[in-house]
Amino acid sequence: MSGIDYAVLFGTLLAIAFYGWWKTRADQNLDHYLRGDASIRWGTIGLSVMATQASAITFLSTPGQAYESGMAFVQNYFGLPFALIVVCAVFIPIYHRLKVVTAYEYLGQRFDQKTRLLGAFLFLLQRGLAAGITIYAPAIILSALLGWNLSLTILLAGLFVVIYTTSGGTTAVSHTQKWQMAVILVGMAIAFGMVVHRLPPNVSFLDALSVAGKMGKLNAVDFSLDPHRRYTVWSGLLGGFFLALSYFGTDQSQVQRYLAGGSLTAGRLGLLFNAVLKLPMQFFILLTGVMVFVFFQFQKPPLFFNQPVIERVAQSEQAGNLRALQSRYDHAFAEKRAAIASLTNAIDAGSAPAIKAATAAVLRPQKEIDGIHGEVKQTIKKTNPKMETNDADYVFISFVLHYLPHGLIGLLVAVIFCAAMSSSASELNALGSTTVVDFYRPLVHPAASETHYLFVSKLLTAAWGGVAISFALFANLVENLIQAINILGSIFYGSILGIFLVAFFLRFVRGTAVFVAALVSQTLVLFLFYSTSIGYLWFNVIGCVAVLALSAALQKTLLRSDGDSVRPSGPAS
Amino acid sequence: MKEPNDAVPLCGTWRNAYLAVISFFLLEVALFYLVDRVFS
Numbered sequence: 001m002s003g004i005d006y007a008v009l010f011g012t013l014l015a016i017a018f019y020g021w022w023k024t025r026a027d028q029n030l031d032h033y034l035r036g037d038a039s040i041r042w043g044t045i046g047l048s049v050m051a052t053q054a055s056a057i058t059f060l061s062t063p064g065q066a067y068e069s070g071m072a073f074v075q076n077y078f079g080l081p082f083a084l085i086v087v088c089a090v091f092i093p094i095y096h097r098l099k100v101v102t103a104y105e106y107l108g109q110r111f112d113q114k115t116r117l118l119g120a121f122l123f124l125l126q127r128g129l130a131a132g133i134t135i136y137a138p139a140i141i142l143s144a145l146l147g148w149n150l151s152l153t154i155l156l157a158g159l160f161v162v163i164y165t166t167s168g169g170t171t172a173v174s175h176t177q178k179w180q181m182a183v184i185l186v187g188m189a190i191a192f193g194m195v196v197h198r199l200p201p202n203v204s205f206l207d208a209l210s211v212a213g214k215m216g217k218l219n220a221v222d223f224s225l226d227p228h229r230r231y232t233v234w235s236g237l238l239g240g241f242f243l244a245l246s247y248f249g250t251d252q253s254q255v256q257r258y259l260a261g262g263s264l265t266a267g268r269l270g271l272l273f274n275a276v277l278k279l280p281m282q283f284f285i286l287l288t289g290v291m292v293f294v295f296f297q298f299q300k301p302p303l304f305f306n307q308p309v310i311e312r313v314a315q316s317e318q319a320g321n322l323r324a325l326q327s328r329y330d331h332a333f334a335e336k337r338a339a340i341a342s343l344t345n346a347i348d349a350g351s352a353p354a355i356k357a358a359t360a361a362v363l364r365p366q367k368e369i370d371g372i373h374g375e376v377k378q379t380i381k382k383t384n385p386k387m388e389t390n391d392a393d394y395v396f397i398s399f400v401l402h403y404l405p406h407g408l409i410g411l412l413v414a415v416i417f418c419a420a421m422s423s424s425a426s427e428l429n430a431l432g433s434t435t436v437v438d439f440y441r442p443l444v445h446p447a448a449s450e451t452h453y454l455f456v457s458k459l460l461t462a463a464w465g466g467v468a469i470s471f472a473l474f475a476n477l478v479e480n481l482i483q484a485i486n487i488l489g490s491i492f493y494g495s496i497l498g499i500f501l502v503a504f505f506l507r508f509v510r511g512t513a514v515f516v517a518a519l520v521s522q523t524l525v526l527f528l529f530y531s532t533s534i535g536y537l538w539f540n541v542i543g544c545v546a547v548l549a550l551s552a553a554l555q556k557t558l559l560r561s562d563g564d565s566v567r568p569s570g571p572a573s
Numbered sequence: 574m575k576e577p578n579d580a581v582p583l584c585g586t587w588r589n590a591y592l593a594v595i596s597f598f599l600l601e602v603a604l605f606y607l608v609d610r611v612f613s
Contacts (some may be wrong), residue, residue: 088587
């Protein structure tokens with residue numbers, strides 16, 4: 001990166017952080033701090049919800065995923081519009097009517113204190129760990145490729161966020177996310193334009209789509225019923241629906257976004273904005289990855305995109321193996337490049353038999369290259385079993401660093417930082433609010449002044465920021481940490497969603513029944529996790545259904561005498 | 574559940590807004606499918 005890149009990067013990050021602090025410098029009201037002020041409109045809420053979900057990994061991993069496996073991943077989001085409609089129609093009106101600050105406060109009003117604390121505790125456990133990873137994951141990639149000090153990169157991403165989130169609360173988070181999302185969308189649009197621009201002069205955008213299609217990268221819709229396929233329309237609709245419903249409906253980092261501003265209509269419109277635009281956005285990010293794939297059909301990519309890892313292998317006893325693989329790779333790529341030229345000529349000529357023959361000629365060396373890539377991973381494992389063998393996350397950022405002009409490199413690195421900061425700001429804001437509203441105020445200091453709660457809210461937000469940064473600084477000490485956190489999320493989301501669905505739809509069920517059902521269901525999910533090989537996405541469904549069934553059964557049998565009256569918090573009231 | 578029908582841009586009621594979102598989703602999926610069919 002050059003001086004102009006650093007100027008663009010730091011200029012962007014400092015301007016947004018300063019804007020967040022400046023916009024809220026006089027805001028010293030507890031309600032504003034936790035809920036946001038009334039000036040927040042639906043567009044800001046919509047961008048804020050989008051920015052919370054889109055972390056840095058979204059922009060590092062998703063194009064890499066398309067580079068490796070095509071567009072199929074977009075199907076994971078097929079359940080999202082339906083889940084957001086349910087949140088708009090059922091969840092938001094209830095949260096508004098009861099004037100809650102956190103989603104778990106609603107559980108206290110609908111059931112009892114212990115169920116509220118259980119929901120809030122599960123959120124703090126899961127989101128508290130995830131906040132560290134939100135900062136750590138992009139820092140490890142950027143520091144590896146740019147040669148930056150990992151700890152300094154983590155501190156850079158973390159400290160800005162802690163300062164403006166602690167000082168301005170929900171309003172600062174919402175307003176900064178609006179600009180962060182603007183930087184992200186502009187940066188990604190420019191990156192897309194640049195990759196298409198960098199294709200050879202005789203290859204148009206439509207030619208590039210044809211090459212990608214012939215090589216099986218445009219597979220965005222798969223109606224297959226084969227359960228072994230990772231992404232299909234059906235798994236996306238069902239699994240994606242439950243995941244999105246629990247994330248948007250019960251995760252305080254999202255709930256706080258659409259409750260900001262205090263208007264029911266603004267919250268709903270902000271979510272519907274995401275219901276409409278999230279899918280095209282993911283499609284566009286994946287298409288950028290596909291275009292990077294097409295670009296690297298004409299320009300030789302490295303044998304392995306994670307260069308620091310491959311350099312370590314080159315200096316080990318596996319260096320001979322690596323040289324042999326490099327030689328085979330060079331030969332296969334030369335063969336493929338010639339075949340690709342024939343394919344683009346055949347596409348331009350519109351000759352179906354020639355296209356078919358050229359496609360077969362391309363796929364043959366591509367298969368060999370895929371095999372060589374697998375062998376490179378095995379060689380890395382032989383060198384050091386603890387070394388990272390997944391280079392998909394490095395594909396997009398490698399393209400940015402090597403093929404974009406200076407200035408734009410700084411902007412795209414700013415995109416990664418903005419994404420990391422926007423997600424972690426929502427997390428810290430939600431963690432601080434939940435700790436104060438659900439634990440500190442009811443359990444520690446029930447009758448303090450607003451000024452006291454405002455001070456404690458700021459203190460706890462900063463403390464959670466400290467926890468997240470510390471966790472990120474020591475994250476490399478724990479093996480497979482990111483996967484562990486993802487699994488942790490899926491293990492708990494199902495039960496939390498189950499508690500909320502019981503609250504909304506099973507009005508005869510009371511606190512003790514749902515509390516016991518949640519504990520039993522959580523134990524069941526943990527047992528299944530340790531004793532079976534079920535894909536962890538399914539734990540969302542299993543945990544949720546188990547809480548619904550068990551709580552209803554308990555209420556109707558063992559706890560029948562506990563259900564005389566129902567609190568007025570259901571959707572029908 | 575009764576929902577307020579005021580101030581829903583373009584759609585008038587929330588019910589229409591939800592139907593519009595679903596229609597848009599179906600159009601998006603059809604477009605993704607067509608892109609794959611046309612270029613594969």
